[in-house]
Amino acid sequence: MASPSPSERRLQKELSSLMKDPPPGVSVDANAVYQHLNLWNVHMKGADGTLYQGEDFQLQFRFSSKYPFDSPEVTFVGDNIPIHPHVYSNGHICLSILTDDWSPALSVQSVCLSIISMLSSCKEKASTLSIEKH
Amino acid sequence: MNRKPTTASSSNSLPTDNSKNNGDEKDKGDQMFECNICLDTAKDAVISMCGHLFCWPCLHQWLETRPNKKLCPVCKSGISKEKVIPLYGRGSTNQEDPRNKVPPRPSGQRAEAETGSGFGGFGFGDGSFQVSIGIGAFPFNLLVSAFNFTSHNPSDNQVENDRGPVISKIFLFLAFALVFWMIFGL
Numbered sequence: 001m002a003s004p005s006p007s008e009r010r011l012q013k014e015l016s017s018l019m020k021d022p023p024p025g026v027s028v029d030a031n032a033v034y035q036h037l038n039l040w041n042v043h044m045k046g047a048d049g050t051l052y053q054g055e056d057f058q059l060q061f062r063f064s065s066k067y068p069f070d071s072p073e074v075t076f077v078g079d080n081i082p083i084h085p086h087v088y089s090n091g092h093i094c095l096s097i098l099t100d101d102w103s104p105a106l107s108v109q110s111v112c113l114s115i116i117s118m119l120s121s122c123k124e125k126a127s128t129l130s131i132e133k134h
Numbered sequence: 135m136n137r138k139p140t141t142a143s144s145s146n147s148l149p150t151d152n153s154k155n156n157g158d159e160k161d162k163g164d165q166m167f168e169c170n171i172c173l174d175t176a177k178d179a180v181i182s183m184c185g186h187l188f189c190w191p192c193l194h195q196w197l198e199t200r201p202n203k204k205l206c207p208v209c210k211s212g213i214s215k216e217k218v219i220p221l222y223g224r225g226s227t228n229q230e231d232p233r234n235k236v237p238p239r240p241s242g243q244r245a246e247a248e249t250g251s252g253f254g255g256f257g258f259g260d261g262s263f264q265v266s267i268g269i270g271a272f273p274f275n276l277l278v279s280a281f282n283f284t285s286h287n288p289s290d291n292q293v294e295n296d297r298g299p300v301i302s303k304i305f306l307f308l309a310f311a312l313v314f315w316m317i318f319g320l
Contacts, residue, residue: 006172013173068171069199104171104196105186105207 007067011037014108023113038063041077042112050120057082059115060091061108071102074111083125086118093118170208171196178239179221184211190239193218215240 004012018028025045033040040061046052058078064070076082076091086094097106097114169176171192178190186208188196197204197215206213220239 010171010173066199069195103205103207103210104192 005065007063007065008037010068011063015040017107018109021109023109023116025116026112038065038067040108042108044112044116046082047116047120051122051125052082052119055080055082059112061111068104068106071098072108072111074098074115082119083127084119084122085126087127089127176221179223180218180239181221182206182211182213183217183219184209184213187221188218190218190220194237194239 015028015030015033018026019030022028025047027043028040029043040063042059042061044057044059046055046057057076057080060073060075060077062073064072074093074095076087076093081087081089081091088094093115095114095118097103097111167175167179167187169179169189169192170186171188174189176187176189179187180190180193181187182193184206186206188207193207193213194215196207197213204213205211218240220242222242
């Protein structure tokens with residue numbers, strides 16, 4: 001492998017830092033990530049004391065070659081998609097920092113933290129569909 | 135610089151090894167000067183008015199990415215090419231990869247140092263007050279220097295002192311005559 005591209009360099013740094021100091025309940029399979037540096041699977045536990053306590057989720061991060069200037073595509077994958085007003089049943093997450101408010105100073109770590117926070121602040125489990133009906 | 139360990143990661147070395155060797159032994163002070171975008175030590179460093187450090191190539195690319203929404207990546211305050219300050223350390227950045235295709239970072243702005251005495255040109259301080267006014271062919275500075283004989287400083291303006299009082303009085307007379315002629319002669 002020749003010298004890594006800037007986005008790969010940054011992803012490697014982020015991986016090291018996420019391994020070293022992950023947000024609570026977050027873990028990543030580093031060996032799998034090294035196979036495909038632009039596709040991360042991140043495990044996330046529902047925070048204690050919230051509606052999602054005891055649940056396990058899986059997040060998929062997909063990075064383009066323009067990362068960190070382009071935001072990563074982040075979706076919930078697997079068989080347990082959280083029921084949340086801002087999460088579609090196909091796993092799509094409605095979160096401004098993943099689209100318009102993305103900034104290259106954000107990281108996998110901070111996105112994970114935002115998603116944990118988004119889930120934790122939920123008062124009532126309701127899907128996007130039921131919100132639309134109201 | 136932590137350039138070598140990242141290439142090693144393409145083999146099977148575990149990232150935990152990587153982070154231990156790399157993160158802990160790396161001097162902690164380095165992290166202070168990491169670019170907020172590429173997370174490397176900032177090269178061609180610039181700093182925003184809000185105080186956030188970037189490589190100029192990184193920041194430039196970000197500003198190009200969203201040309202109509204130029205915000206600091208860290209704090210989202212307004213940011214522009216004109217308002218970033220380049221940082222010039224002592225160490226050169228030659229050994230790093232040449233990232234061409236990027237316009238050079240904005241240059242620093244130099245202000246002249248403030249000197250103690252305001253005007254150096256007009257010598258109000260020394261005794262000889264020299265003003266040169268001329269209308270047409272009449273050099274009225276002679277008139278003024280003629281008025282000035284009470285306060286001549288012998289150290290400077292030797293030339294005027296050498297003229298002698300007689301000549302200056304003649305010129306004084308001529309000047310007054312001219313003024314009277316201009317006022318009453320009509």
